[in-house]
Amino acid sequence: xxxDRRDFLKIAASTALVSFPFISKAVASQARGHxxxxxxxxxxxxxxxxxxxxxxxxxxxxxxxxxxxxxxxxLSNLVLGGNKNIxxxxxxxxxLKSNHxxxxxxxxxxxxxxxxxxxxxxxxxxxxxxxxxxxGIDFMYEQLPxxxxxxxxxxxxxxxxxxxxxxxxxxxxxxxKDGGVFVMxxxxxxxxCPPGPYERVCQVAFYLKNHKPNSKIIVLDAxxxxxxxxxxxxxVFNEMYAGMIDYRPNSSVVDVDVAAKVVxxxxxxxxANVLNVIPPQRAGKIAQxxxxxxxxxxxxxxxxxTYESKLVPKVHIIGDSVSAALPKSAHMATSQAxxxxxxxxxxxxxxxxxxxxxxxxxxxxxxxxxxxxxxANVYRYDATKKIMVPADGGGVSEKxxxxxGNYAQAWAKNIxxxxxx
Amino acid sequence: xVFVGFFVxxxxxxxxxxxxxxxxxxxxxxxCAACHGSQGNSVGGTSVLAGLDASHFVLQxxxxxxGSRIATxxxxxxxxxxVEEINDLAVYFAQQKRITAFIPxxxxxxxxxxx
Numbered sequence: 001x002x003x004d005r006r007d008f009l010k011i012a013a014s015t016a017l018v019s020f021p022f023i024s025k026a027v028a029s030q031a032r033g034h035x036x037x038x039x040x041x042x043x044x045x046x047x048x049x050x051x052x053x054x055x056x057x058x059x060x061x062x063x064x065x066x067x068x069x070x071x072x073x074x075l076s077n078l079v080l081g082g083n084k085n086i087x088x089x090x091x092x093x094x095x096l097k098s099n100h101x102x103x104x105x106x107x108x109x110x111x112x113x114x115x116x117x118x119x120x121x122x123x124x125x126x127x128x129x130x131x132x133x134x135x136g137i138d139f140m141y142e143q144l145p146x147x148x149x150x151x152x153x154x155x156x157x158x159x160x161x162x163x164x165x166x167x168x169x170x171x172x173x174x175x176x177k178d179g180g181v182f183v184m185x186x187x188x189x190x191x192x193c194p195p196g197p198y199e200r201v202c203q204v205a206f207y208l209k210n211h212k213p214n215s216k217i218i219v220l221d222a223x224x225x226x227x228x229x230x231x232x233x234x235x236v237f238n239e240m241y242a243g244m245i246d247y248r249p250n251s252s253v254v255d256v257d258v259a260a261k262v263v264x265x266x267x268x269x270x271x272a273n274v275l276n277v278i279p280p281q282r283a284g285k286i287a288q289x290x291x292x293x294x295x296x297x298x299x300x301x302x303x304x305x306t307y308e309s310k311l312v313p314k315v316h317i318i319g320d321s322v323s324a325a326l327p328k329s330a331h332m333a334t335s336q337a338x339x340x341x342x343x344x345x346x347x348x349x350x351x352x353x354x355x356x357x358x359x360x361x362x363x364x365x366x367x368x369x370x371x372x373x374x375x376a377n378v379y380r381y382d383a384t385k386k387i388m389v390p391a392d393g394g395g396v397s398e399k400x401x402x403x404x405g406n407y408a409q410a411w412a413k414n415i416x417x418x419x420x421x
Numbered sequence: 422x423v424f425v426g427f428f429v430x431x432x433x434x435x436x437x438x439x440x441x442x443x444x445x446x447x448x449x450x451x452x453c454a455a456c457h458g459s460q461g462n463s464v465g466g467t468s469v470l471a472g473l474d475a476s477h478f479v480l481q482x483x484x485x486x487x488g489s490r491i492a493t494x495x496x497x498x499x500x501x502x503x504v505e506e507i508n509d510l511a512v513y514f515a516q517q518k519r520i521t522a523f524i525p526x527x528x529x530x531x532x533x534x535x536x
Contacts, residue, residue: 054447069531090530161536331455338451342444354445358506359452360498376494378501393486393500397493404493410466411456413524417464418454420525 030349031055033129036119038109038286040065043319043333044134045096045419050341051132052100059348062103062126064119068092070420073193074330075366075412076162079170081203082211083369086167095421112290114312130344132307133292134319134337135284136161137192137328140298144256144279152258156275160192172274173204178212180273183263185220185253187280190299192320192328195228195375197221197278199365202233205241206368217244218270220251220263222280228327229365229375229396236367236400253277283321292317299323304381304388305353306343307336316340326379326388327361331411334419335359335379357381357388364408372408373397446509449502453510461514462522471517478511 037048040063051061070091078084097104107121112131119126139158141148147156157165157172173182182204186197201219208215226233226247237245248265255264261275282288282298292300292309300317301310307322309315318340319333326332336359343353362376377394381387397404442450450461453470457463461470470478484490485499492499499507 050451054444067535069528069534071530071534086530087527090528091525092528095525163530163534163536165536167530334455335452338448342448346444354443354448356445358445358449358502360455360501362455362494362498374494376497378498380501391501393497395497401493406466407456407493410463413464413466414458414522415455417522417524418451418459421459421523 030351031058031345033348034060034062034127035130035132035344036126036128037061037063037132037134038065038119039063039134039136039284039319040067040070040093041134041136041319041333042330042415042419043136043337044132045070045093046334046337047132047134047318047341048102049096049100049419050338051344052102054341055345055348057101059345060103061100062105063093064105064107064109064121064126065093066106066108068106071162072330072412072416073160073162073196074415075408076159076166077196077200077203078366078369079162079166080159080173080200081206081366081369082170083203083206083366086162089162091416091420093420096419099421109286109289112286112315114290114315117314128314129348130314130316131290132316132318132340132344133284133286133290133321134317134333135286135321137281137320138283138285138288139279140282141279144253144277146256146258147277147279155258156256156261156277158278159276160196160278160281169274169276173207176212176215176273179214180212181216181218181271182208182274182276183218183220183261183270183272184276185251185263185278186222187278188222188252189227190328191278191281193363194327194329195233195363195365198226198228198233199367200276201245201247202236202241202365202367205237205244209241209244215244216246217241218272219245219247220253220265220270221247221249222252224249229373232373232396232400233365233367240367281320283317287317287321290315293321295323304386305339305355305357306347307340308343316344324388327363327375329361329363330415331363332361334415335361355381356383358391359388362411364404364411366405366408367400370402370405371400372405373400374404374407442509442513446506446513449506450510450513453498458522460517462517462520464522464524469519470514472519473511473514475511475515478514479507482507482511 072089159165283293320328378391379388
């Protein structure tokens with residue numbers, strides 16, 4: 001798309017001359033009905049808010065979420081580095097509910113009758129016209145059954161859903177002796193937050209370098225190489241944290257001795273003082289219960305114009321559970337949520353959803369207390385392939401910087417009110 | 422500059438509190454909220470886009486696209502959008518009311534929180 005400055009202004013002017021076709025008098029949305037949203041994370045909370053806002057209150061929206069608080073995964077690696085407190089990332093849902101008239105059920109979904117369109121919870125049930133499922137991820141403990149119990153996760157936390165395990169892992173690092181070994185394993189992609197594990201390595205390295213400089217980090221990556229921001233992370237590992245990080249690709253964890261903190265790959269046995277196994281992942285439980293997780297029996301195939309499940313009618317799936325060549329990030333989850341909300345409003349007022357959705361994804365990783373780097377893309381719907389594809393111009397930072405560290409803070413400070421107020 | 426001036430004139434002529442964007446532009450504009458706040462009302466750290474002059478918005482986006490304005494990340498977004506989308510976003514954000522946005526208050530992580 002080579003357009004020089006002059007052409008651009010001409011096009012801008014001619015567009016203006018013709019008119020702004022999108023501008024018309026506001027009409028109250030015709031959409032009426034009941035939407036149930038399962039999950040109050042980045043995707044679910046955003047969907048609920050925008051379903052209410054863009055339907056001008058025409059749609060009744062009920063969120064079902066067992067947790068009473070929202071804890072942000074983005075920035076949670078900074079807790080491990082000692083650069084954030086978990087309470088800095090913890091919020092309530094009160095403003096979201098009261099500002100937008102969203103009904104809220106603090107309960108867990110046990111089953112869904114998609115034929116009669118009813119969600120069954122521990123206590124009571126809810127009928128819906130359309131259902132939005134934003135269940136995040138589930139861990140595939142059948143591959144690592146020894147890590148399934150809460151007791152095992154006390155000793156070997158995943159800390160891959162921000163909260164108590166994040167705090168636990170931080171405490172373990174604080175209690176580790178200088179000269180200790182932190183071992184972290186990364187599952188095969190796709191998993192939640194592609195650059196997240198490598199950011200975590202940087203945060204732990206930052207802490208150890210400053211407080212326990214004789215310590216070592218061993219990274220067991222099931223992937224053949226660093227799968228996000230590879231050049232940038234490689235440089236940071238080798239330069240900023242030289243001599244501290246032993247990165248081992250093609251290293252899938254096959255067994256864990258939880259009590260001894262010993263982990264086995266196909267090739268070797270590795271001893272840890274602090275062990276963080278991030279298990280393999282699939283779509284959240286609710287997506288499996290409803291029978292929408294068809295891709296490799298892990299992820300959910302959706303229509304990218306509406307996020308409606310390809311398998312279960314009137315059930316929409318958004319966020320990390322979606323099968324797509326899109327990063328499973330918080331910004332992506334909110335972008336999908338808005339396209340989905342807009343499409344549901346169109347469908348429920350007998351209109352056609354936007355045939356060419358476009359959205360952005362910006363994902364920052366912190367490599368120290370202050371320095372961050374990005375990967376950013378605009379994604380556009382490809383009508384031939386029927387998927388979202390990256391547009392021209394996307395890419396990663398040239399190098400980490402404090403300036404981008406400030407922008408990463410600004411990202412969090414702005415996405416939180418967008419999702420939660 | 423003639424073109425730009427004309428653009429602004431037209432945009433203002435159409436500016437209307439009750440005007441609504443197409444779902445396409447509404448959704449795209451909301452995608453900017455991650456860094457620029459809801460309806461472009463940033464809480465800080467990035468530009469407030471709400472109520473921003475439409476021609477200024479367009480000129481900045483052109484400058485990001487052609488590299489004449491140095492950016493950390495905005496060139497990636499500017500290059501991924503069509504000319505029409507940039508124009509429509511300019512009008513959309515110009516129409517938004519400026520309000521003081523705020524970060525929701527933090528809470529202490531509850532003991533019973535899962536995970």
